[in-house]
Amino acid sequence: MRSAILNVTFDCTDARAQAEFWSQVTRWPATFHDMPGNPFWRVGEETGASLVFVTVPEPKTTKNRIHLDLLPRDGTQAEELERLQALGARVVDDRRTATPGSWIVLADPEGNEFCLEEGD
Structure with missing residues (x-):
């Protein structure tokens, strides 16, 4: 089962x-x-x-305990970041050069965190 x-x-x-x-x-x-x-x-x-x-x-008051990880499919991570920000997302933590890293933590318009991973 x-x-x-x-x-x-x-x-x-x-x-x-x-x-x-x-x-x-x-x-x-x-x-x-x-x-x-x-x-x-x-x-x-x-x-x-x-x-x-x-x-x-x-309203949301604390950090998410679960979140979505997004993977760009039609462009680069940088291009997808630009698109998501144009839709209303905001960067919470840019981990592209951190250790561990390669992802960007964003928040949707109500503050729910999600990650944008590095593409293939």
Whole structure:
């Protein structure tokens, strides 16, 4: 027996804005699901794991204990960093020249940390 990952879920103050940001990052479609008592935004393809964004009243206050690692697919790490910043991400810690290093810690518009790895 085993379990499969269905979603990675983010609590947000603005689920729609977060879904739109991550949809642009991943180029996956964002869809609203008006589930009674639990409306949410889903970012993902029709099948496979997805990112889910749920509006909650409280803001993020501490560092994430889990985060996403992104790998550039259509360009360099520097080019992807520029694109992500244009979408609203901000650099938290640039580890490209640190030991250990080669990645950049960023935050999405609500402050959720994620890493941009060095491409292939």
